[in-house]
Amino acid sequence: MEDAHIKLAQDKAKWDAEQERKRQDLLTAKKVVIKGIDIPFWDLVSLLVKISFAAIPAAIIVAIIWGIIMSFLSGLVGIVR
Numbered sequence: 001m002e003d004a005h006i007k008l009a010q011d012k013a014k015w016d017a018e019q020e021r022k023r024q025d026l027l028t029a030k031k032v033v034i035k036g037i038d039i040p041f042w043d044l045v046s047l048l049v050k051i052s053f054a055a056i057p058a059a060i061i062v063a064i065i066w067g068i069i070m071s072f073l074s075g076l077v078g079i080v081r
Helices: 002-027 041-080
Strands: none
Touching: none
């Protein structure tokens, strides 16, 4: 039983030390400035095409949600009149 308490105390001490190390890392973090990105042209074109295709279903979902909200609000205005 006493061994279990010692083990728990050691684990807590390790955890506390790790948390303190992480806190110190955050306090001493350095500022990073990106001055340029070298991306080949066709890789960039490929990325932009994929983004545009991914935007189509997102736009459809947003339009459906917008339509539902507008239908609900127009129903409220109709009830008030």
